[in-house]
Amino acid sequence: MAKRQLTRRQAWRIDKIQNERASRAAKRENQAQESLEGGDLGPEQHGLIIAHFGVQVEVEALEGELAGNVFRCYLRANLPTLVTGDRVVWRAGHQSDGVIVAQLPRHSELCRPDARGQLKPVAGNVDQIVIVFAPAPEPHANLIDRYLVAAEHAGIRPLLLLNKADLIDDTNGPALHVLLKSYRELGYPLLEVSAHQGDGMKTLKTRLDRHTSVFVGQSGVGKSSLVNSLLDVGTRVGELSHWSGQGQHTTTTARLYHFPEGGDLIDSPGIREFGLVHVSRDDVEAGFIEFAPLLGRCRFRDCQHDREPGCALLEALEAGRIQPQRMASYRSIIASLPKNEY
Ligand code: GDP
Ligand code: ZN
Numbered sequence: 001m002a003k004r005q006l007t008r009r010q011a012w013r014i015d016k017i018q019n020e021r022a023s024r025a026a027k028r029e030n031q032a033q034e035s036l037e038g039g040d041l042g043p044e045q046h047g048l049i050i051a052h053f054g055v056q057v058e059v060e061a062l063e064g065e066l067a068g069n070v071f072r073c074y075l076r077a078n079l080p081t082l083v084t085g086d087r088v089v090w091r092a093g094h095q096s097d098g099v100i101v102a103q104l105p106r107h108s109e110l111c112r113p114d115a116r117g118q119l120k121p122v123a124g125n126v127d128q129i130v131i132v133f134a135p136a137p138e139p140h141a142n143l144i145d146r147y148l149v150a151a152e153h154a155g156i157r158p159l160l161l162l163n164k165a166d167l168i169d170d171t172n173g174p175a176l177h178v179l180l181k182s183y184r185e186l187g188y189p190l191l192e193v194s195a196h197q198g199d200g201m202k203t204l205k206t207r208l209d210r211h212t213s214v215f216v217g218q219s220g221v222g223k224s225s226l227v228n229s230l231l232d233v234g235t236r237v238g239e240l241s242h243w244s245g246q247g248q249h250t251t252t253t254a255r256l257y258h259f260p261e262g263g264d265l266i267d268s269p270g271i272r273e274f275g276l277v278h279v280s281r282d283d284v285e286a287g288f289i290e291f292a293p294l295l296g297r298c299r300f301r302d303c304q305h306d307r308e309p310g311c312a313l314l315e316a317l318e319a320g321r322i323q324p325q326r327m328a329s330y331r332s333i334i335a336s337l338p339k340n341e342y
C-alpha cells in the first residue's frame with residue numbers, strides 16, 4: 001500500500017469530523033434514553049445480558065411473549081457494573097430497546113485485571129470452566145493446574161477436555177496417559193474429544209447442557225474449532241444486523257451464545273486466557289483439592305511446606321498421597337505470586 005502523509009490540516013479536519021460524529025452519537029443516545037424513560041415502558045421482567053457495549057447492553061428476554069428476543073438496553077445510573085451472563089430486571093421500550101432496572105444476584109463471577117490492574121468482573125453466573133488441552137501444543141501440567149486453581153478459587157466446577165484425540169500416537173501417548181491418569185485420580189471429570197469428529201463431541205454436548213460454560217486453554221489447543229463445531233451459526237443469539245456497523249459499539253467484552261443442543265457459552269478472547277489473578281497463598285492451597293484434608297495439620301502454623309519438620313503435605317508427598325508433579329506445580333505457582341501476597 002502506498003504511504004501517504006496527511007498534512008496537518010487534513011489530520012485536523014479528520015479529527016474534527018470524528019469528534020463531531022462522536023458528540024452527535026452521544027447526544028442521540030441521551031435523547032433516546034430520555035424519550036425511552038419518558039414514554040410508557042413495559043412491565044418489569046427478567047432478562048439475561050448476552051453482550052455488553054459499555055453504555056448499553058444486549059438483553060435477551062426470558063419471559064412471556066418476548067422470550068428469546070434481544071433488546072438493546074440502557075443502564076440506569078445507580079446500577080452496579082453489569083456483565084455478560086448477569087440476570088436482570090428490565091422494562092421493554094417500543095423499538096427493540098429497553099431499560100435495565102435492577103441486577104439479580106450472581107452466583108459466580110469471572111474477573112480479570114483491566115488496563116490499570118484493577119480486578120473487574122467480565123462474566124457472571126458461569127458454572128463450568130472447560131479447560132482445553134491437546135497432544136499438540138504439548139500440554140503442561142503446571143498450566144492445567146493453574147486453571148484448576150483459578151476454577152476452584154472462583155467456585156466454578158472444572159471440566160478437563162483433551163482435544164485432538166486423533167493426534168494421540170506412540171510418541172506422545174505415554175506422557176498423555178500419565179497426565180490423564182493423574183487428573184482422574186484426583187477425581188476431576190475428563191473427556192477426550194476431537195473437534196472434527198466422533199462420539200466424544202456427543203458426550204461433550206451432553207456435558208454442556210444446562211450449564212453456562214467458558215472454554216479456556218493455551219492458544220492452538222482448538223478452542224475456536226470446538227466452539228465453531230458446537231455452535232450452529234444459524235442460532236447464534238444477538239448478532240443484531242441493524243446495530244452492527246455503528247463504530248462506537250463494536251467493542252464487546254464477552255458474548256453469550258446458546259448451544260443448539262442445550263447450555264450456554266460465554267466467550268471472548270479475554271476469557272479464553274482466563275487464568276490466575278490476585279490469589280493468595282491460602283487460595284492456591286485451597287485450589288489443590290488433595291491438600292484439603294491436610295491443611296492445618298502441619299506442626300507449624302505458618303508452615304511453608306518447604307522443608308519444615310512435621311509438615312503434613314511433605315509427609316503425604318513422601319507416602320505417595322500427593323503426586324510429585326502436583327507438588328511441583330504448587331511450588332511454582334506460589335513462587336510466581338507477587339511477594340506481598342505471601
Ligand atoms: P485455539 O487457538 O485454541 O482457538 O485453537 P484453534 O481452534 O485455532 O485450533 C488450532 C489448530 O488445531 C487448527 O489448525 C485446527 O484446525 C486444529 N485442530 C483443532 N481441533 C482439532 C482436532 O480435534 N484434531 C486435529 N487434528 N486438529 C485440530
Ligand atoms: Zn506444611
